[in-house]
Amino acid sequence: MSTTITKIGVFTSGGDAPGMNAAIRAVVRASIYYKKEVFGIMRGYEGMIEGDIVKLGARSVGNILQRGGTILKSARSQEFRTPEGRKKAFDQLKKHGIDALIAIGGDGSFTGLHHFFNEYGLPSVCIPGTIDNDIPGTDYTIGYDTATNTAVEAIDKIRDTALSHNRLFFVEVMGRNSGYIAINSGIAGGAGAIIIPEDHMTFEELYAILKPGEETAKKSNVVVVAEGSKIGGALDLARKVTERSSYFDIKVTILGHLQRGGSPTYFDRVLASKLGVAAVEGLLNGKQDVMVGILDNKISFTPFETVRSGIHAINEEDLRIAKILSI
Ligand code: F6P
Numbered sequence: 001m002s003t004t005i006t007k008i009g010v011f012t013s014g015g016d017a018p019g020m021n022a023a024i025r026a027v028v029r030a031s032i033y034y035k036k037e038v039f040g041i042m043r044g045y046e047g048m049i050e051g052d053i054v055k056l057g058a059r060s061v062g063n064i065l066q067r068g069g070t071i072l073k074s075a076r077s078q079e080f081r082t083p084e085g086r087k088k089a090f091d092q093l094k095k096h097g098i099d100a101l102i103a104i105g106g107d108g109s110f111t112g113l114h115h116f117f118n119e120y121g122l123p124s125v126c127i128p129g130t131i132d133n134d135i136p137g138t139d140y141t142i143g144y145d146t147a148t149n150t151a152v153e154a155i156d157k158i159r160d161t162a163l164s165h166n167r168l169f170f171v172e173v174m175g176r177n178s179g180y181i182a183i184n185s186g187i188a189g190g191a192g193a194i195i196i197p198e199d200h201m202t203f204e205e206l207y208a209i210l211k212p213g214e215e216t217a218k219k220s221n222v223v224v225v226a227e228g229s230k231i232g233g234a235l236d237l238a239r240k241v242t243e244r245s246s247y248f249d250i251k252v253t254i255l256g257h258l259q260r261g262g263s264p265t266y267f268d269r270v271l272a273s274k275l276g277v278a279a280v281e282g283l284l285n286g287k288q289d290v291m292v293g294i295l296d297n298k299i300s301f302t303p304f305e306t307v308r309s310g311i312h313a314i315n316e317e318d319l320r321i322a323k324i325l326s327i
Pocket of ligand 1: 015106131132174175176227260279
């Protein structure tokens with residue numbers, strides 16, 4: 001293992017995700033296990049620029065494994081996008097003697113770190129933490145499982161009231177441009193239709209799925225809509241269906257940021273723990289400018305460049321299954 005790295009900085013960046021704390025804990029404890037000092041950088045790149053940096057110990061990450069959010073807080077920094085901002089950040093890291101970085105975040109966070117690596121050559125490893133599951137090089141991102149479970153729980157509850165009142169619900173879930181949360185919460189929640197950006201379902205096709213309800217008196221239904229839907233969000237679709245037919249009693253629920261909070265599932269805790277330890281071990285074994293992920297249940301390191309230019313495609317088979325089951 002490398003002896004040149006002595007002080008590792010860890011931070012969370014971009015949208016928070018359940019399990020980030022478990023990843024922080026794993027990074028801190030693995031660093032200490034390998035006799036390295038570890039520093040928490042507060043508020044992502046913003047805190048890096050301002051020098052908001054604290055020394056962490058094994059005990060300072062006690063009792064956070066099960067907590068949602070991130071004890072290091074998070075931010076989306078505009079200043080770090082500029083070379084001047086990155087220079088300020090580098091000066092602060094130098095002041096603290098930090099010679100390697102671990103970022104926990106999404107693709108925006110990776111891009112920043114990639115530029116930083118090219119400019120200053122600081123070894124860095126990224127850990128994918130986002131509810132969106134939209135990052136290539138890993139089958140799962142930290143937080144995705146918890147967020148999807150939250151969405152399923154909400155869909156189950158909405159179904160109860162939808163049935164009682166014979167209502168058609170459009171439930172919008174997060175995911176930015178990815179349909180992962182929608183497709184899997186839709187399958188698990190028994191959705192009547194699932195609208196995701198990766199699919200090419202038109203509004204007419206959606207309406208054709210709902211319309212038979214008029215003939216069979218099936219008024220109650222739940223349609224799961226990914227926020228990145230190309231044919232409109234839940235509110236747009238509800239409005240369009242209302243314009244076509246007065247038959248349905250339509251309601252809309254936008255789940256929003258509640259999907260980002262809550263105690264991480266066992267899956268996210270274990271994933272975060274494995275990736276956190278692997279990130280430290282990767283750094284100490286000379287990995288740099290890479291993302292650590294899990295592919296076919298094995299730890300894997302992918303160059304940032306590959307991660308940045310790829311997409312994490314939806315499994316076509318999931319889409320097929322969802323369509324069969326929603327008849
Ligand atoms: O990337 C995570 C995510 O929650 C997306 O699903 C969503 O589109 C976005 O962040 C919301 O961002 P913000 O919290 O800045 O509104």
